[in-house]
Amino acid sequence: MQLYHMRGACSLADLIVLGWLGVPHEIVPMTLDSIKAPAYLKLNPGGNVPLLVHGDLALTENVAILGYLADLHPHAQLAGDGSPRGRAEVMRWLAFLNSDVHKAFKPLFAPERFLDGRDLDEQLAANARRHVRAYLERLDGALADRDWLTGQRSIADPYLYVVLRWAQAKGVDMSDLHALAAFHERMSRDPAVRDALRAEEA
Incomplete structure (x- = not known):
């Protein structure tokens, strides 16, 4: 699992959740220049962070990523108590x-x-x-x-x-x-x- 993250960005929230869950991951550091690079835009046409790559899934948008991480680990109840x-x-x-x-x-x-x-x-x-x-x-x-x-x-x-x-x-x-x-x-x-x-x- 890879998280494309830029210092000071909202992707810090995803980093924290990954830590709470104890999920092995790689941080791919990004800059204002690298988020506009053609190779990155192929993965994330929005040219921003966060981007989570998990297998063949390239997931953008913070709400979607946070929800996905919570759903992968329902025992942690980070998306509510199950109700x-x-x-x-x-x-x-x-x-x-x-x-x-x-x-x-x-x-x-x-x-x-x-x-x-x-x-x-x-x-x-x-x-x-x-x-x-x-x-x-x-x-x-x-x-x-x-x-x-x-x-x-x-x-x-x-x-x-x-x-x-x-x-x-x-x-x-x-x-x-x-x-x-x-x-x-x-x-x-x-x-x-x-x-x-x-x-x-x-």
């Missing part, structure tokens, strides 16, 4: 993180795609931080009385950890989001998370 309701809860938060929260960071990562001009870029970034902050407040509320988004550890939690790292890096105010701060601290102490972060530095 339809449990899986729906995991997918609800995973969809929110992928479709809403992740998308809200795009103006912070590449403002030039949206506006032309430094003053406008700064205004766009400020608006994006406010939008991200609103989403984080919702997530903070969800964690007010639990350690994990659904009440038990799932594939949604590493994705949340990734966006919290992005929020810190992009100057989003999280000073009073205490449940998220506690979650981030717990995740940062997790051995699989530490291993994944070390792998990024290798």
Whole structure:
């Protein structure tokens, strides 16, 4: 099993899940240049990460990859407790993180795609931080009385950890989001998370 991963990207979530599951894997490090190379585009026409190669399967899109890994190892219950309701809860938060929260960071990562001009870029970034902050407040509320988004550890939690790292890096105010701060601290102490972060530095 190979995971094509780029430092700082959302594919960190997949690395963490692979660690939780104890699945042997190879990390294929990618860069902004290599994800646009013709050989890679044959595997992943989107020209992004993550990409998971497992046998003859080349799987793209983070939600699909995380779900696939969880389904390969149902005993770990990373996609819920085995009930339809449990899986729906995991997918609800995973969809929110992928479709809403992740998308809200795009103006912070590449403002030039949206506006032309430094003053406008700064205004766009400020608006994006406010939008991200609103989403984080919702997530903070969800964690007010639990350690994990659904009440038990799932594939949604590493994705949340990734966006919290992005929020810190992009100057989003999280000073009073205490449940998220506690979650981030717990995740940062997790051995699989530490291993994944070390792998990024290798």
